[in-house]
Amino acid sequence: MHRQFKIYFNTLTMIFEFKKNKLIPLVLIGFLLAACEETNTSEPQQLPATFTFDENLAIEYGKVVSASFEVTAKNVARVDLYFNDSIVQQWKKPSGRISFDLDASYYGLGAKQLTLKSTLIDGKTFSDSRLIRINSDVEPEQWQVKIASSFPHNPLSFTQGLEFSDGVLYESTGDPNRDGSTMVAQVNLKSGAITAKKTLDGNYFGEGITILGNRVYQLTWTEQKCFMYDKKSLEMDTKDFSYTGEGWGLCNDGKSIIMSDGTERLVFRNPTNFQIERTIEVYDKVGPRSKLNELEYIDGKIYANVWMLDLVLVIDPNSGRVLAEIDASDLATVGKGSGDVLNGIAYNPATKKIYMTGKYWSKLFEVTLVKPSV
Known part of the structure; x- marks a missing residue:
């Protein structure tokens, strides 16, 4: 015994x-x-094959870099290189140091896990995993905001979402004091007056909105609920959607709902059931761009407010590349006053005009975007 x-x-x-x-x-x-x-003091077993590079190896998208792994056991029958659940390369009876090429174009932007699975002659398997980071290959352009005109904005509105539909401006607000200030509203652009609204009780902290078809979709921050309303009457739908994690911003590309959660990830969801269709990670040449907040979809690109910064990112919805950075600091200087951070960008496709505001700002601005001359 x-x-x-x-x-x-x-x-x-x-x-x-x-x-x-x-x-x-x-x-x-x-x-x-x-x-x-x-009983738990046994020595860790040495892996028969291990990567020779450390975690978070950074590679620029489109580049091919040389990597390697070391085989330390003599009874290795096969080594497989996995990306997600797919084998991307295989070696039979390898020995010593093995070099291979990592083509960053294959993996897409973001943090990706590579796994080296070694199979011994007796059938036993061992795995070694590493995270690699694929950065963008695009240097973002630097744009500026120029004020074209200004309109009144309710200084009591903690702006979370801003969007036009059929010429009508919709706005959603949050509720920092948990006093029932969360609402979805139709707003008169010229006067700033709220012409119709639907409120939620203090149990819900409202976030971004988007309008697709005849529905207004509204996120909540930590309550993990997406509420829906009739676009014209603002009557709440009897059905709502649930999701995991936090809700921050929303927009849509005409087919899918695009959602931010405060990280560098943007999730594309099916509007009929809110199921995830795909996810992109937003990266520039240095690394991830997190704290993505209120969103707008303009001419095939995603525009994202960056929380706590006077900055809007222009993002390629296919790859997650940051194509441009919009400096809105001059706008914030003029518009913030005693209010809070910049948050809220809306595009009116009927007039092709862009509008921006912030939380508790007393003004909403029509703006033009000044791009660098070629």
């Missing part, structure tokens, strides 16, 4: 005897824990 088994057997016998008297001394529990700890 093994020593550890004797310890367990004797200890359990003692516990049984003491339990009859409803007494289990703390010293006995400590003895059992010490016995368990003794």
Whole structure:
């Protein structure tokens, strides 16, 4: 009988005897824990094949870099290189250091996991995994915001979403004080007056909105609910959608709903059931661009406010590349006043005009985007 088994057997016998008297001394529990700890002190087994590079190897999209792994065992029958669940390369009976090419174009932007799976002659398998980071190959253009005109904006509105549909401006607000200030509203552009609204109670902190078809979709921050309303009447639908994680911003490309959650990820969802269709990660040449907040879809590109910054990113919806950075600091200087951060960008496709505002701002601005001359 093994020593550890004797310890367990004797200890359990003692516990049984003491339990009859409803007494289990703390010293006995400590003895059992010490016995368990003794059984977990075995030496870690060396992997038969391991990558030779560290975590977070950064590669620029489109580039091919040389990588390698080291085979330390003599009984390795096969080594497979996996990306997600797919084998991308295979070696039979490898030995020593093996070099291979990593083509960043294959993986797409973002943090990706590569797994090296080695199979021994007896059939046993071992895995070694590494995260690699694929950065963008595009240097973002630098754009500026120029004010064309200004309109009144409700200074009590903690703006979370801003969008036009059929010439009508819709706005959603949050509720920092949890007093029932969350709403979806139709707003008169010229006067800033709220012409119709639907509110939620203080249990919900409203976030971004988007309008697709006859529905207004509204996220909540941490409540993991997406509410829907009739576009004209703002009557709430009896059905809502659930999702995992936080909700920040919304827009749509005419087919899919695009959602931000405060990270560098943008999720494309089916508007009929809110199921995830695909996900992109937003990267520039340096790395991920997180804190993506309120969104707008303009001429085939995603425009994303960056939380706590006077900055809007222009994003390729296919790859996640940051194509341009829009500096809105001059706009914030003029418009912020005693309000909060820049948040809210809306495009009116009927007039091809862009509007921007912020949380608790007293003005909403029509703006033009000044791009670098070629």
